[in-house]
Amino acid sequence: MKKENKISIKYFDPILILTMLSLIFIGILFIYSGTRNIQSLHNKYINQLFFTLFGLLTSFVFIFFNYKKIGDISFVLYILLNILLLFTIVFGKRIHGAKSWIKFGSIGFQPSELGKLIFIIFLAKFISLYEKDKKYLSSFKFFITTGFLALIPAIFIVVQPDFGTMFIYFLIFIFLAFYSNMNTEFLLSILIIIIIGATIPTLRAYYNTIDIYIKIKNIIYSNIYFYFLSMIFFISSIIFLIIFLKFQSKTMKILTFVFASLGISFLLGIFLDSYFADYQKQRLLVFINPNFDKLGAGYNIIQSKIAIGSGGLFGKGLFKGTQSQFGFLPERTTDFIFSLICEETGFLGSFILLSIYSLMLGRLLWIAFKVKDLFGKLVTLGVFSYFFSQSTLNIGMTIGLMPITGVPLPFVSAGGSSLLTSIYSIMLVNSVYMYRYSA
C-alpha cells in the first residue's frame, strides 16, 4: 500500500490542479466584485472560500485511496443518490420554483449537484463491467438497461423540476453512451426525439405571441394533427421494419429507427407542451429572440449582452462594471458571472478564462487518452462531458447563443454544492491519473 502511494504522488497532475485553483480564484474575486455593493450578500465570497478549503481538504480522500475503490462502491452510491433525490422531492426547499434543496441546519445542499459525479462514477463502472463483451455493449438490451438506470435520477430531477440539471445528466449519458460504443441508431433516435419534441412546445409558445394566418394556427394548436402525423410515422416505421426483416438492409434498419423516433417525438412534443410551465416556454422563446419579453425573461439576456459587449478589449476595470455594480446584470454571481467577468476584464479577460477552461478540458481529454483502464477512462470522459456541457451551456447562454438553462459555470459560479462537486470531480480524475499504472 505504502509503496503504491509513493509512486502515485509523483504523478500528481499539476495542470488540472493549477487550472482548477485559478478558476476558483477568479470565481471568488468576481463574487466579491458582484456583491460588494450589497450589504446582505457580503459573506458570499467568504462562503465560496470556505467551500473551496473544505472541498480541497476532504478531497484528499481521492489522493490517498485508489479511485477503483470508489468504483467498487458505486452501486451503493447510486442507490443513496436516488434516495436523497426522492427525499429532496418530498422534504426539499423550493428555491426559484424548483424543489432541489435540502437543509442541514443552516447549510443548504443540492443533492442533484453531487449526484452528477455519482452518476458519472456509476455509469462508468456499469459500462466497464461489460468491457470484454463488445457485442453486448452495442446491443439493444444493454442500451435499454443503461438508459433505464440513467433515467431514474433524471426523472427525480425533472419532477423537482430542474430542467437545466436534468439536461446535464442527459448530456453526460449521451457522451458516455457515445464513448462506450452503444447502439448508434438509438442515439440518433434519441436526438431526433429530443430536438423535435422540444421544438413543438417552443413553436406553439412562439406563435401564441404573434398574429398568424388563422388556418395555420389551427393546425399548430390542434393535437389531432400531431397524433395523425405520429400515426403515419409509426405505420411507415413498421413497413420499413418488415422490409428490413426480409432483406436485412442497414438503410432499412436506420429508416425504421428514424421514423419510429419521429412518431415518438411528436407524441413527446404534445406531452412537453402540457408539461412545461409558461415561464419555461418563455425561456425557450427568449432564446430565439431576447426582445420577446424585455423586462421579464428577456431582461436577463439583454442585460448580459450589454455587460459583455460594453466590456470592450480591456474591460471597464475590476469593480468598475456599471452593469454589475449598479445591479443591472441579474444573477451576476451565479448564472451570469461570466458576463460580469467580461464586463470588467473585457475580451482579454474572457479570452484568458476560455483558455484556462480549454487547458483544463484539453488536459481531461489527454488523460482519458492516456489512461488504459476503461473505468478510469470513462470516469475522466464523464467528468469532461460534465464540465464541457455545463460550461458550454452557461457561456452560450450569457452570450445569447443558447437558451437560458440556469446551469452554473463550473468552479466560478457561487454555490457550495456545485463547487464541491467540481472539486471532487477534478480530484477524482487526478486520482485516476495518479493511479494509472497501478493494478
Place this chain on the structure above:
Amino acid sequence: MNEEIRKKIYITGLLFIIIIVIFIIKLFTLQIVSNYKYILRSISNIENKVEIKPLRGEILDRNGIKLVENKPVFNIYFVKQKDTSRRLQEEIFLLSKILDISYKKFYKKIQNIGMYNEVLLKSNIEFDTLSYILSNYDKFPDIRWKESYIRHYTYNEAFFHLIGYVGEINRKELTLLHLKNYEVGDIIGKMGIEKKYDSILRGIKGEKILKNNAKGQLINEIILKNPIPGKTLKLTIDRYLQYAAYQLIKDFRGSVVIQNIKTGEILALVSSPSVDPNLFSEGLSKELFLKLLNNPSNPFLFRPISAEYPASSIFKLLMTIAGLKEGVINLKEKILCKGQLELGDRVFKCTERHGYENLLDAIRDSCNVYFYNVGLRLGIRNIDKYAKELGFGSKTGIDIPNENSGFVPTPEWKINKLHEPWYDGDTLNVSIGQGYLLVTVLQINELTSLIANRGHNFIPHVIKEIIDSNTKKTISFVKPELKTNVFFEPDIWDTLIKGMIAVVNEGTAKIGGVTTAVKIAGKTGTAENFGEDHSWFTAFGPVDNPEIAITVMIENGGYGASVAAPIVATLFEIIYGNKSLEKAKRDLEKARYKKYIQLLKEGKIGHHH
C-alpha cells in the same frame, strides 16, 4: 475498445475546438465589433436625461398681489421591485388605506409596469400623510416621493373665467402645438389668461442627467441646462373689486364690468355662475367635470365678453346720439306718448302713458314711443351706421380669448338669412334695443365710456405689465390705445350726460341706483326675453370728472332698476365710499327688500322699463 475510444476522443476534441472558436468569434463581435453600441446601451441604463420643469409665471393684480401662485405638493410613486412576497401585499394593503385608493385599483396600477419602473400612485397628497409614510419607511420600501408644483388660485371662483385654469396637454392641443416645443405631459393653460398667455407663462424647460442604479435609486445628478421660469403677468384687475363684484352677483347668472375709462384698463371682469379653478389643479374627477359641463347655467361661459344679449333700453343712448347728429330730433321737440305706437296693424307698446315728452324726459323715463319715432325718422341704415361706428357688431379687442362680436342686423342680412324684407316694425324693435340686435356687456360698457369721455374710448385690456420673474424688472407694459374717437357737437354729450344723471336722480334708476358716495350717471335696461327679463344697468362716475364705468347685467333679473342698479351703486360706494364689502352686502339686502315692498305698492312688478 481502447482504439475506438481514442478515435472518439479525437472527434470530441474537434467538437470542443469548434465550440471554443464559435464562442471566441461571438465574444469578439460582442466586445470588439459592437463594443460602441453596447457601451451606449450600458450608459443609457444608468444615465437618464430628464427635463426640469420651469416654474410657471405668477399672475398679479394691479397692486402686485398674487392671484395665482405655484403651490408645492407631494406626489407618491410606487417602484416595482423584485420582491412579490406577502410583505408586498401587506404594503399595498396599508398604502391603499392611507392614500384612500381601493386595493383593486392600486393593484391594477402596479401590475403592468416593468421591473424597477415607477408609477404615480397619487398626486397632491397632504404633508402629514407623506411624513407618516416616510417615518415608517421600513413598512413602505417601494415608495418614492417627488415634489411638484400646482397652480393655486387665491380667490377661487372670482377669477375663474378671467384667469382660467391649467391642465395636461391633450392630443388635440398637441397636434396644434407640437412645433412650438410642447410635449406629452406638459401643463398648458386651458382657458382665459392661462391659455392666451401660455407661451409667456410656461417658461423654458431645463435638462439634467440622472444616474440611477438598477433599482431606480438615484446615485448622481448633473444639470445640463437650468430651466427659465415663466414670466410674471401683472393685470389691470383690482383683486378686491373683482372679489367684491363676484360676491355681489354670485347668486345670480350675470356679469360685471368695471373699467377705468381714462385708460381702458379693466378693473373687474366677473361672470357668474363660476367654478373653483383649484378643482382642476387638484385633479377633477370625470364625473364632476361632466356635471359642470352639463350644468344648464353653463358656468364655463365668460358672460361679459362671450354672451350676447338684447341691448335693451341702454341702446336708446346710441339712438340719441344718432338722432341728434343726423338732426332728426332736438332738445325742444316734444313727442306724444299714448302708451303705445300703432304701425299698420301692429301695436308697439311703451311702459306707460308718458304724455308729451322732450328728449331729456324720454331718456329719464326710458320712453319707448319717443325712440320709436327717432328710429322711424333715422331709418335702419342710419341706426346701423352709428351702431357700427360706435363699436357694436365687432369685437372690442380685449386681450383675452373667446370674445364675441354681438350683432347689428341689416336689411340685406334679413333677406339672405330669413328670406323676408326689412319692415319698419323691425326698425322699431332695434330702436329700443330689442329685436335682432345683440350686444355684449363689455360693448355696453364701452358705450358708457365713450359718453363719459365725450367722444372717445379705449381698447379694454386686462394685462398691465409683463415682468421678468428672476430680476423682477418690467419687460413690457400695455399702453392705452384709442378705440373709437369721434368729434361730435358737445351738445350731444351734454344732453346724454344730463339725461343719464336724471335717470339716476329722478328717473328709472331712482330707487336703486342712488349712491351718496359719488355722483353718477347711468341708464337702466330691461331686456325682453323668453323667460324673466334681463336686468341691465350701466353707469359712470364721478359725473364732474368721469373715471370709472360700471356695467352690470343680471340674466332673468327682471326690472332693470331693481337688481342691476343697486349692485352698480354698491360698487361705486365700495370704490369711492370706502364701504366694506360686508356692509355693502347687508345694505344691498335691505335695499332689495325695501324696493320690493315699494314696487309692490306701486304695482310696477312685471312691467318693462
